[in-house]
Amino acid sequence: MEGTVKCSANYLPLTPISFLERSAVVYRDRVSVVHGDLKFTWSETRERCVRLASALHHLGISRHDVVTVLAPNIPAMYELHFGVPMAGAVLCALNIRHDSAMVSLLLKHSGAKFIFVDYQFLHVAKAALEILLKTSSKIPQLVVIFDHARSSSRVDDNMTLTKENLEYESFLASGRPDFEIIRPHNEWEPISLNYTSGTTSSPKGVVCSHRGAYLNSLAVVLLNEMPSMPVYLWTVPMFHCNGWCLTWGVAAQGGINVCLRNVTAKGIFECIARHRVTHMSGAPTVLNMIINAPSDDRKPLPGKVVVTTGGASPPPMVLFKMEELGFNVTHAYGLTETYGPATVCTWKPDWNSLPHDAQAKIKARQGLQHLGMEDIDIKDPETMQSVPPDAKTRGEVMFRGNTIMNGYLRDSKATEDAFKGGWFRSGDLGVKHPDGYIELKDRSKDIIISGGENISSIEVESVIYSHPAVLEAAVVGRPDDYWGETPCAFVQLKDGCNASAHEIIKYCRDHLPHYMAPRTVVFEDLPKTSTGKIQKLILRRKAKEMGSLTTTSKL
C-alpha cells in the first residue's frame, strides 16, 4: 500500500536469539540456569553466550558452519543453544547414547568444525575423532566441558587435556563480552541440525530454521500453559529436538532452567522440591520412573507440576498415577522434523466429568496441531485423500506449516519424498476421531499383521501396562508359520512382583479380541534410546531371532 516501507524499524528476521536478548534485560538479575549449587542469572547467561559466540568467531567459525555437542543437560549445553547461533553457526546436538562409530559418522556427515564434549563422554568423542582421522585430514576442534557442579569432574581418567584440546570455561573467557552477535540475514537460515534418533532407519540430518525455531518455541510455551518466569526441570534431553524447543522457550519466558545430569526418580523429586519446579516434560518412561519410585526417593510436590509427555502415548495407568501424585499431564506429539511437539491433546473442561478410564483414553490421543503448526491431516498416502473422521480408517499423519524442517541435509531425495504432495509425511499411521482429534495407531513399522488383520502394538501394550505387576511393556511381531506374524510381548515387571507368561496372555485375552493377545511373552529389561523411547528395532530383531512359532489354528 502506498506510503509504506519495509526497513530496519519494522522488519527483523525472527530468531530465538531475540528471546535471550530480551530476557537479559527484563529478567536480568533473575536465575536463568541452576545446576547443583551453580547458578547463573539471565544477564550472566547472555554474557557467557556472547563470549562463546565471540570465541567461535575468533577461531574461524562463520555463517552456517556446524558446531556439534555431546553432553547431557548441563549449563554449557544450554548456553550452546544461543552461543552457537549468535556466531551465525548451526548447532548440532548429538545423542549421548551414540557410540564412537555413530558419532564419527555424524561428524563427517554434518561437516562439523567443532565438537564440544562433556567430560563423561570424552572417550566416545576421542575414539570418534580417531576413526574420522583415518578417512579425513580435517577433524573438528574439540572443546572439553568439565562439570563445575561436580568436584569429581576433573579427576576422571579421561581428563588429561592435550594441548590441542580446549577447555570450555577458558574458551569462554577468551571471547569478548562486547562481541557484536551475528544475526541471520534471513529467518529461513539454519539454526540447528538434529539427527533423527534412528529407531527405524539410518539417521537423517534435519535442518531447522531460525523462523521455525522461533515459532515453535512460542507454540510450545503456549502448549505448556507456561506463564512468565516458570521453573523448568530438564528431564527431556536438550539433544532431543533442542529440548522440544524449550531451550529457547524457557528463555522467552525468563524462566529458571533446572539442569539434571542423570534422570532418576530421586533426582526428579529432589529438584522439584528444592527449586519449586512448575513445568517438566518427558517420554512416558520418565513418568513411569516417577510413579514407580521407591518411597524413600519421593518428596511431596510443593505445587502443581505441569508435565508434557510425548514420544509415545502415555498408558492410562501411568496417567492416573501421575495425576494422583499431583502432576498435571498434557500429551503432545511430534517428530524431529517438526522441531519436537507439533500437536497437543487440548483438554476440554467437559471431559472432567467422564469416568477415569474414558479420560485416559482421550488423553492418550495426539489431538490437533498446536498454535505454531498450520495444518494436520490424516491422508491416504497414495491418493492424498483425507480419511473420514470415523476413528477407524487409518491413514498417514501429515503436516503443513512453518514449524516443519527445511529438509534433510545433503539428502534431496529424502527431502523430496518427505514433502511429496505439498505436505510433510510423518510416516506415522493414525485415525481421526469425530471431534477431529487424531490418534496414532502405530508408527508404520509398529503394526503387526496377523492373519491379514492389523494389530496395533500400542493397543496391546496399553492393556499389558494396566496389569498390576507390569512396569513396562513393548509388543512387536514375531514370525509365525500360520499367521504370518503374532504379537510378542517384552515385559519388565515391577520390583518384587511376579507374573507368568500364561497370566499375561490370559489377561490380554480377557481385555482384547483374542487374535490381538500375545502368543509369546519375554521377561526382560527393555532397551531404550536416551530419549526414553523403547528401541523396538532391537526387540523386533530379537523376536525374529526366536524363529517362527508353529501354530495351526486360532488360540
Place this chain on the structure above:
Amino acid sequence: MEGTVKCSANYLPLTPISFLERSAVVYRDRVSVVHGDLKFTWSETRERCVRLASALHHLGISRHDVVTVLAPNIPAMYELHFGVPMAGAVLCALNIRHDSAMVSLLLKHSGAKFIFVDYQFLHVAKAALEILLKTSSKIPQLVVIFDHARSSSRVDDNMTLTKENLEYESFLASGRPDFEIIRPHNEWEPISLNYTSGTTSSPKGVVCSHRGAYLNSLAVVLLNEMPSMPVYLWTVPMFHCNGWCLTWGVAAQGGINVCLRNVTAKGIFECIARHRVTHMSGAPTVLNMIINAPSDDRKPLPGKVVVTTGGASPPPMVLFKMEELGFNVTHAYGLTETYGPATVCTWKPDWNSLPHDAQAKIKARQGLQHLGMEDIDIKDPETMQSVPPDAKTRGEVMFRGNTIMNGYLRDSKATEDAFKGGWFRSGDLGVKHPDGYIELKDRSKDIIISGGENISSIEVESVIYSHPAVLEAAVVGRPDDYWGETPCAFVQLKDGCNASAHEIIKYCRDHLPHYMAPRTVVFEDLPKTSTGKIQKLILRRKAKEMGSLTTTSKL
C-alpha cells in the same frame, strides 16, 4: 543448506486467519462469541466469517481493498476482523465517536469500498456518505448491522432500509460456506488500517500487516498470561488497534468473546459474574469506573480477573482499589503504530514485599518490550544516543520490531519521519530506570515548561488522583505572563464529594515541589475519546482561552 527446499509443506505466510481456522476445529463446539442471549460456537463463527468473505468477494471486493466498519463491540464487529481479511481485503475500524465530517474524510482517505454500520450509528454514516457524494461519484456500499440481542434495534428511527442498502445477516446468508478463503501471498500484505485517534494531530492511516498482527496477537496473549479457553470481556473498543490485537488473540486461544455494547460499571460487573470472565482490558478510565461503581451496580467477582491497562499510566489509588476488589492489574503501553500493546511492566515477585505505594509507583512504569517487539530504547531524538538509565534523563521512546506498522497510508513523508534513523519514533518522552524499565514522562506535548523547568503533567495528575475527593484529573499548561506556562488542573470530583481549588492546590504543594503545583483548578467533567483517553487537546485549548495568568513571583 544443501538438501533443503522451501515449499508449501514448510513455509506459509503468517496470518491471524490461521487462528480461526485452527480454533474452528480444536474448539469447534465451544462458545466463541456471546452477546446478551446470543451465542455462537467457533465452528459457527468460522462459517459466518467465510460467508462474509464470500459475499464481499461476490460484490467485487478484491485484494487490498478497504472495508470500513462503524460499530461498538458487537458480534458482527468481531466477525469483520476475520471475514474481511479472508476476502483478501483490509479492515478499517472507525472510532464510533467520530462525527460525520470525520467519517467522510476517512472514507475518502482510505478509498473504502464498503462501510458496515451498526444501527445506532447509521445517521452518522448516512450523513458522511452525503458529504462524500458532494465531491465523489463513487461512494462505499453500506451494510447495516441490527443488534439481534436487542429487540429495540429494528424500531429505531434510522432503521428504514432503502433498497440500495444491505442488511448484515442477509448479506452473510448470501455468502457461500464453502468459499475458498483468500490468504495473503506474502505475510507483509496489509490486514488492517487503523486511523490514529488524533488527540494531538490530524488522523493518520496506520497500515498493519498479517505478519505483525499474527506476532502481536501471540505477544498480547502471552503478556496477558492468557491460557487456552480464556473468557474475555470486551471493554476495550475493537476499533482501537483491533482491540489491542485481542480480536485475533482470543481466537488463537479458543476463548469466549463477551461482547458489550456500552461500557458501564453495571454492565462490567454483570458480565464478569454471568460469564465468569477471566480477562479484560481498558484505559485507567475504565478501572476508575469500576472502583467508583455504586454498590448496587457491583457483584462479587467469581474468580481472579486479569486486567491489562494502558493508554495512560494508572494512578496509584486506582491500582490499590482494583487489587482490593480482586482484579490483577498489568500495565502495558503502546500506540496505534505498534498494533496496540508494545511494552509490559513485567511484575517481579520480589516486588510483592515492597510497601503498597512503592509497588504502585513501579506498576505505573511502562516496563520493557513484550515478546513480539524486538527492541525498545529511549534516545536523544537528534543524536540517536541512548539516554543513561538514571531515571532522570529524558529522551524519546523508540521501537524496532516486527510489530511496528508498515507505514502511514498515502503519507510517505510521515512514514519517513517516523522511521528516521532506523527506529520508530513514538513521539512520547520518557526516562529509563536503572533496571532498564522505561517510564513515560509525558507525550511530547504534555510537558509543561514553567520558568525553564519541565513539569510532567503525569506526576502532577498522579498526586491529584490520590486526593480522596477526586474522581479524575488532567493537567495542562496555561499561559503565564511571568513563568511562560503554569500547570492548570481540570478536576472531576466524585459524586457527593467536595473540595475547593485552594484545597487541591495546597494538597499538591504538600506532595510536590512548589513549582509543580497547579496555579489554576477547574472543576468539570473531563472530555474523553471513545477509547477513554482524556482529550488534552481540548483542555489545552480551554486553558489557553482563559488567558494569561499574571503572576510576579514564586507562589
